[in-house]
Amino acid sequence: MSRTFGLVGLPNAGKSTIFNALTLAGARVEAYPFCTIEPHHGVASVPDARLDQLHALFPEKRKVPTTIEVVDIAGLVEGASQGEGLGNQFLAEIRGVEAILHVVRCFEDPDVAHPMGSLDVRRDIRVVEGELLAKDRETLERRRERSAKAARTGDKAAQEEVALLDRLLEAVKRGKPIRALSFSSHDLPLLREISPLTAKPVLYVANVGDAGENELSQAVEEEARESGAGWIVIRGKLEAELGEACANEGERTAFLHEYGLAESALVRLVREAYRLLAVITFYTVEGPEVRAWTVPAGMRAPDAGAAIHTDFRDRFVLAEVMHLADLLAAGSEHALREGGKIRRAGREYTVQDGDVIHFISA
Ligand SMILES: Nc1nc2c(ncn2[C@@H]2O[C@H](COP(=O)(O)OP(=O)(O)OP(=O)(O)O)[C@@H](O)[C@H]2O)c(=O)[nH]1
Ligand SMILES: [Mg+2]
Known part of the structure; x- marks a missing residue:
């Protein structure tokens, strides 16, 4: 299953540029605002050095x-929720994503207009978050109207729903994102169903020019630390251009090194995003495939197995677990088995990042 991300930000912040840098999908990028109209969906394979070692x-x-899936939508402007600009109507497009990539403009360029006339990272963030809050308010109010009707007929579940919606609405009206609230497990199914935008984890993407980090990106970092969000600095234009110009991954890496970058934006973004989402990667070698899988951290073996096939959960017998480092040192699975270094794990085993697993079902 792909982890999914939605790009938001002001017009001309560089969302489509970042989208292209990540997915190499060639979305249209222009110096005028609202270049993007229809939402774009793109998929990127996640580069993974451990998978390469295992594959060897x-x-x-x-x-x-x-893979990760990224959705690029139109820029948001102040008042979008009241019909300004284009963005708000497309916010629903990212309802299904797991996390928000909030692109913040941190580059100076007189040829690229800023929709508010000046560079100000904190203001830009407030404007975009204000639009996400406004969209949530709209969604929640509509939902509340519906459940209030049912609640009046004495429907107990609907009454509970109204109480939860009121709590969410109260926060959103005060400008507080829903991710800042805490919930009981009882609330989670409804929350998942409504999927408010401000309940999703946020990863700020400071889009900087070719020279790299600057005062503006430092302000983004501070904002992220204060609100418990993730952040990453990307030289969007540079990375998008390199992606287009280079024929292969090796060439791209060589160019990145020349600019003092050890890893591509995609690799760094995935690492930060996986950390934010608390997901881990495990590996399987089955049939004709050597394959990587992502699952939430803390998952027991049968549930992790279900990512591959529900039989591995429903008819779980055991999981043979290898450490990648042991496997690489032994040189083959056979040698590892001979050395007695394959662990036979039961249904209580918690899958660890980097495990190589054979699931055995009845
Ligand atoms: N100088 C400079 N220009 C950049 C950078 N990143 C993006 N741009 C330029 O900024 C302009 C807008 O970029 P887009 O990626 O189209 O911005 P967007 O956020 O998708 O804009 P909308 O779709 O209009 O909301 C383009 O001309 C890009 O080439 C950067 O790091 N430095
Ligand atoms: Mg765009």
Whole structure:
């Protein structure tokens, strides 16, 4: 399953540029605001050095990395919720994503207009978050109207729903994102169903020019620390252009090194996003494939197995677990088995990042 991300930000912040840098999908990028009208969906394979190492032991098999899906929408402007600009109507497009990538303009360029006439990171963030809050308010109020009707007929579940919606609405009206509230497990199914935008984890993407970090990106970092969000600095234009100009990953890496970048934006973003979402990666070598999977951290073996096939949960017998480092040191699964270094794990086993697992079902 892909982890999914939605890009938001002011017009000309560089959302489509970042989208292209991540997915190499060639979305249209222009110096005028509202260049993006229809939402774009793009998928990127996640580069994974551990998967490469594992694959090197089984070169005859196909390598299947995990993927991320990114949605690029129109820019948001102040008042979008009252019909200004284009963005608000497309916010619903990102209702299904797991996390928000909030692109903040941190580059100076007189040829690229700023919709508010000046560079101000904190104001820009407030404006965009204000629009997400406004969209949530709209969604929640509509939902509340419906459940209030049912509640009046004495429907107990609807009454509970109204109480929760009132709590959410109260926060949103005060400008507080829903992710800042805490919930009981009882509330979670409804929350998941409504999927408010401000309940999603946020990763700020400071889009800087070719020179890299600057005062503006530092302000983004401070904002992120204060609100418990993630953040990452990306030289969006540079990375998008390199992605387009380079024929292969090796060439791209060489260019990135020249600019003093050890890793691509995609690699860094995925690492930060996986941390924010608290997901881990495990590996399987089955049939013709060497494959990476992402699951929430803390998952027991049968539930992790269900990511592959529900039989591995419903008819779980055991999981044979190898550490990648042991496997690489032994040189083959056979040698590892001979050395007695394959762990036979039961249904209580918590899958660890980097495990190589054979699931065995009845
Ligand atoms: N100088 C400079 N220009 C950039 C950078 N990133 C993006 N741009 C330029 O800024 C302009 C807007 O970029 P887009 O990626 O289209 O911005 P957007 O946020 O998708 O804009 P809308 O779709 O209009 O909401 C384009 O001309 C980009 O080439 C950067 O790091 N430095
Ligand atoms: Mg765009």
